[in-house]
Amino acid sequence: MKLAIVGTGKMGRAVETAAEARGHQVVARVGRKENPDGQALTAERLAGAEVVMEFTGPDAVVANLIRLADVGIPVVTGTTGWLDHLPDVETRIQAGGGALLHAANFSIGVQVLLRAAREMARALRGQAGFHATLVEWHHREKVDAPSGTALKLRDALAAEDGERDWPVTSLRTGWIPGTHAIEVDGRFESLSLVHTVRDRGVFADGAVIAAEWLRGRTGVFTFEDILPGDEP
Numbered sequence: 001m002k003l004a005i006v007g008t009g010k011m012g013r014a015v016e017t018a019a020e021a022r023g024h025q026v027v028a029r030v031g032r033k034e035n036p037d038g039q040a041l042t043a044e045r046l047a048g049a050e051v052v053m054e055f056t057g058p059d060a061v062v063a064n065l066i067r068l069a070d071v072g073i074p075v076v077t078g079t080t081g082w083l084d085h086l087p088d089v090e091t092r093i094q095a096g097g098g099a100l101l102h103a104a105n106f107s108i109g110v111q112v113l114l115r116a117a118r119e120m121a122r123a124l125r126g127q128a129g130f131h132a133t134l135v136e137w138h139h140r141e142k143v144d145a146p147s148g149t150a151l152k153l154r155d156a157l158a159a160e161d162g163e164r165d166w167p168v169t170s171l172r173t174g175w176i177p178g179t180h181a182i183e184v185d186g187r188f189e190s191l192s193l194v195h196t197v198r199d200r201g202v203f204a205d206g207a208v209i210a211a212e213w214l215r216g217r218t219g220v221f222t223f224e225d226i227l228p229g230d231e232p
């Protein structure tokens, strides 16, 4: 498959490595300087690409996705911190008959964590003697806080147990690619669900798997749509 990469930072480079390892070819790389307001994202600049991989930042992603909706090439984006704009983007993608797959986290382990979290919250309903906290750790360059994954976890937990507080603490330090923990503390016992990323290659692999899945489809999807097993 031929891919274009928009955003050539840590994730863009990791996606290129993962794509090549799976036998794909990167035919275009678009960086920030040539792309104010998504201006570089034209059919000519992306010629030959079957899927665009978008990993930029919260300030750039919405303009990029709207441009890409007009160009009509399927897009996988892992950029976080923009979901307030999802309804607008979704409308543009649907209007153009295109395809978008977005996910705050392309690791299979985090998807399993989400399912486990929902189950745990259900089991804790009505148990007033427990306090819950979400904690997430990321490297010091990460722009958004809380992380998109922490917000998704919090929403999933609150949907199952809306009576309980699910506060999030974000820590930014060092080079941590991403750790998420749900801690539940009772007077005489505690319970932890923790997911730790050792290498951001896990996100890159997941994003390329998502691109393989998205090719030939139309509509708006998330990574949860492509995982095997019962839907949570």
Ligand SMILES: NC(=O)c1ccc[n+]([C@@H]2O[C@H](COP(=O)([O-])OP(=O)(O)OC[C@H]3O[C@@H](n4cnc5c(N)ncnc54)[C@H](OP(=O)(O)O)[C@@H]3O)[C@@H](O)[C@H]2O)c1
Pocket (backbone or CB within 6 Å): 006, 007, 008, 009, 010, 011, 012, 030, 031, 032, 033, 035, 036, 037, 038, 055, 056, 057, 058, 060, 077, 078, 079, 080, 081, 103, 104, 105, 106, 107, 142, 200, 203
């Ligand atoms: N979904 C997942 O599994 C997952 C995993 C990890 C990270 N992420 C998210 O992915 C995004 C990127 O992360 P990262 O670690 O790769 O960050 P990064 O290293 O800062 O890279 C972002 C890149 O995007 C470029 N950029 C900014 N605006 C652009 C534009 N308009 N057009 C093209 N490129 C543009 C930046 O260029 P400059 O350096 O010149 O500014 C930079 O090279 C973040 O939102 C992060 O939270 C998602």
